[in-house]
Amino acid sequence: MTRTTNRAFGATAPIDLKTVEAHLDQLIDNAFAKRLPIHQIAELMRGDPRDHARLGNLPPVVEGELLEQAITVLASANPDVAVFADCRLPFDPDFVERIRTMPIELIGKIGAAESRQSRHNYRPDLLLINGQTGTAHLVDIKRSLNSYDTIRITHLRHRMLAAAISLPELLGQAGSKLVLRDIRVAVVNIEAVRPDIERGIWSMSELDRLIGVPGAAAMIGAMRKTFARRVAAQFAAARQVLIEDAVRTRVAILRNSAETKITCNCGHRFKRQPEPAEITIGFARLADEDDGSG
Numbered sequence: 001m002t003r004t005t006n007r008a009f010g011a012t013a014p015i016d017l018k019t020v021e022a023h024l025d026q027l028i029d030n031a032f033a034k035r036l037p038i039h040q041i042a043e044l045m046r047g048d049p050r051d052h053a054r055l056g057n058l059p060p061v062v063e064g065e066l067l068e069q070a071i072t073v074l075a076s077a078n079p080d081v082a083v084f085a086d087c088r089l090p091f092d093p094d095f096v097e098r099i100r101t102m103p104i105e106l107i108g109k110i111g112a113a114e115s116r117q118s119r120h121n122y123r124p125d126l127l128l129i130n131g132q133t134g135t136a137h138l139v140d141i142k143r144s145l146n147s148y149d150t151i152r153i154t155h156l157r158h159r160m161l162a163a164a165i166s167l168p169e170l171l172g173q174a175g176s177k178l179v180l181r182d183i184r185v186a187v188v189n190i191e192a193v194r195p196d197i198e199r200g201i202w203s204m205s206e207l208d209r210l211i212g213v214p215g216a217a218a219m220i221g222a223m224r225k226t227f228a229r230r231v232a233a234q235f236a237a238a239r240q241v242l243i244e245d246a247v248r249t250r251v252a253i254l255r256n257s258a259e260t261k262i263t264c265n266c267g268h269r270f271k272r273q274p275e276p277a278e279i280t281i282g283f284a285r286l287a288d289e290d291d292g293s294g
Contacts, residue, residue, distance in 0.1 A: 012083045015076040017213070023073045024223055027066060032230060035062045041238035059231050063224070064143040067190055068125045070223055071141055075128055075211040082178070084127040089138075089163035089170065091120055099158045107161055108183070122163035128211065129171075134181035137210065138164055144191040145201075153187070157200050160185040186210060190220075 015023060036058065044055040076083045099107055126139035138160050145153060164183040171178055185200050188210070192203035202210055207217040 012072065012076045012085055014079060015073060017077040020074060020077050020219070024070055024219065027069050027073070028223065028226060028230065031062050031066050031227075032234060035065075036231065036234055038234055038237045038241060041234060042241045045238060045242055060143060063227055064141075066223075066227065067143060067220065068141045070220060071139075071188070071207070071211065071216070072126055074207075074213050074216045074219065075126060078128075078212040080130055080132065080212060082129045082131065084129070085125075086123065087127055088121040088123050089166050091122055091159060091162040091166065093120055093162075095162035095165060096155070096158045099161050100154075104161070107165070122159050124160070124163075126211075127167075129178055129180070131178050134179050136164075136167060136180050136183045138167075138183070138185045139188060139210070140186070141188045142190065145187075145189045146191070153201075156187065157185060160187075160200075190224075 041055065044051045044058075047055075072083060072085050075081065124138040125141040126137075128137040128139065129135070140156065140160060142148075148156075164185060167183055168180050171180070186202050187200055188202045188204070188207065189195075190204055192201065195201060195203040195206050197206070204217045204220060207220065208214055
């Protein structure tokens with residue numbers, strides 16, 4: 001879906017809104033075929049506790065990747081924006097520290113020259129640029145921020161702001177004629193109940209406005225339900241595989257045991273039994289009578 005270029009940026013191909021649902025269905029199919037196949041789940045179920053931990057983490061990880069891809073597809077259905085994925089924006093770590101104490105309206109006045117040589121890069125999950133308005137959005141998509149403390153979230157937002165400084169120059173180097181007037185950062189928290197837009201945290205309820213595609217949030221919600229339902233079905237199928245394997249193993253053991261028993265019985269059937277010893281029967285006698293004749 002991405003048009004590759006010799007430059008730093010490759011814009012995704014626009015998608016017809018009528019075909020979005022088909023694209024989303026294909027993403028789900030690919031996720032289960034490549035990351036959550038039945039045989040892989042069954043193998044992890046057979047494994048040790050480390051495999052069980054991997055198995056528990058696998059569905060959330062796959063869902064997070066799937067949501068990033070799905071929101072990219074949805075954003076690509078907006079004809080007014082150019083959508084960029086997998087681009088890396090250099091940033092100067094010193095900028096991150098300066099941004100902490102700087103009014104946000106002054107961040108754009110920082111020069112980007114120093115960041116060009118930086119080894120530090122930030123890769124947004126999504127970069128949306130509206131050429132008509134000159135507005136760019138750097139978007140970071142999180143399935144959940146429950147594991148993030150305040151310090152970590154703040155550092156993420158400041159890192160995104162520092163990376164945004166380099167965007168205009170990088171676009172120029174890539175040969176783009178887009179003129180940016182406003183660069184904004186947004187962290188989309190999929191599981192958030194309420195947004196905190198002033199701090200750059202968006203919830204799913206605001207996704208339509210962020211990417212400019214009506215009904216986007218509803219489609220993502222439906223996609224998550226489909227994913228959860230298919231995960232349950234996939235795990236049930238994997239458990240059935242283990243049950244069938246266990247039954248086959250048990251039947252094989254019983255069959256081998258029965259064959260061994262039959263072989264042993266056949267061997268004893270034709271073995272000649274020794275002649276019984278001659279015995280005498282009578283009344284009990286005293287010991288000194290045992291060796292006498294009478």
